Amino acid sequence: MLLHPQAILLLLAGITSPAASQTPPSLINALVASGASQFASIIQSDSEVLSLYLSDRVTTVFAPIDSCVGDSPLQERDLSASQRRAAAFQSARGTTTLETASRSLPGSSLETNDEAPLLDGRGQRIVIDTRPLNATSPTKRWASSAILRRQVNGTAQSLLRISSGLGKTTNVIKGDIPYDGGIIHITDSYFTMPQSLSATSQATGQTAFAQQLSLSNTTSTLDTTHSVTVFLPSNAAFSSFPNSTAPQQLVSDHVVPGTVSYLPDLRDGSVLTTQRGETLAISVRAGRYYVNGGLITQANLVLENGVAHVVDRVSLCLNCATKTQVLKPTPAPPATAAASSVSMSSIGLLGVLVYYVGKMVLA
Structure with missing residues (x-):
């Protein structure tokens, strides 16, 4: 039986329409449909930013939801240099889905399109943290979906927790939204732009270390040193530390130059x-991270020139006559009673043996 031409057209339309409907929308259309129309307007307001977002350098977009941006229209058609950096900071160079981002512990870092001169031309990074919220006392269930998805303000689930500048945290509340160039994740706020070591120390409450920077006259030097990892002793750690160490020496013992080690980069041993x-030796015990015995209590404070981690210890030096080791290694556990008993028994037997051998020689 021959089909009528109109029937053939309808059949072809039925075959092709599902494929056509599966074509991902453009970036702007996907942002508007996902509740990030204000961010879409910001991208469109500046030709430089729009060109970046439409290029292959952007494959993952972290778009703040409208409720955190506000409804006031942009008054200018061109963004400032700092606004362009902030916009570039919201995009990553690799495609990252919720599944791939949540797969590893303690998380992963993503390179954004905010080019950071103090990172030797590399893009500034954000850090996905897959540890439980109480990172100083994790449980064996810390990698379960129930842990990775928590309530934010009692309304929206946090699908990913991301650290940026000043130790601030941004939550992904809607993810894996496809567009024709990659993936969009909707967030509950903008990422916080990274700042200097001295500003970050002050802003995160580590004022004692900031004071040491000032006393050692190293504030400006360390703020502009390329690619550093810094371990910041907390104020509580300083309060219990009989500080007779020269400030410059104390500061330099907490700064690792030439490397940027976010928590996911630190490995046991x-x-x-x-x-x-x-x-400085790194150890991981029951999901907790230590540096020469000092516990990392707050990780991934992203800096303009690297990263900082807060530790709970400023220990006495191991050998004050020659040099100071500020972060002290964890002491070895004491010998057990059983081990002591065996040791004493061995000494007793040896003494008896020596006694009888002596008598034989004298005889």
Whole structure:
């Protein structure tokens, strides 16, 4: 039986329409449909930013939801240099889905399109943190979906928790939205732009370390040093530390130059070398991260020139006559009673043996 031409057209339309409907929308249309129309307007307001977002350098977009941006229209058609950097900071160079981002512990870092001169031309990074909220006391269930998805303000689920500048956290509340150039994740706020070591120390409450920077006259130097990892002793740690160490020496023992080690880069047994040549050993115990025995209590404070981690210890030096090691290694556990008993028994038997051998020789 021959089909009528109109029937053939309808059949072809039925075959092709599902494929056509699966074509991802453009970036702007996808943002508007997902509740990020204000961010879409910001992107469109500046030709430089729009060109970036339409290029292959952007494959993952972190778009703030309208409710956190506000409804006031843009008064200018061109963004300032700092606004362009902030817009570029919201985009990543690799495609990252919720599944791939949540797969590893303690998380991963993503390179954004905010080019950072103090990172030697590399893009500034954001850090996905897949640890539980109480990172100083994790449980065996920390990688479960129930842990990775928590309530934010009692309304929206946090699908990913992301650290940016000043230790601020942004939550992905809607993810894996396809567009014709990649993936969109809707967030509950903008990422916070990274700042200097001194500004970050002050803003995150580590004022004692900031004071040491000032006393050592190293504030400006360390703020502009390329690619550093810094371990910031907390104020509580300083308050219990009989500080007789020169400020410059103390600061240099907490700064690791030439490397940027976010928490996902720190491995159990790895070793870092400080500015003064001291050795810092990393250990991971029950999901907690230690640096020469000092517990990292707040990780991934993204800096303009690297990253900082807060530690709970400023220990006495191991050998004050020659050099100071500020972060002290964890002491070995004491011998057990059973081990002590065996040791004493061995000594007793040896003494008896020596006694009888002596008598035989004298005889």
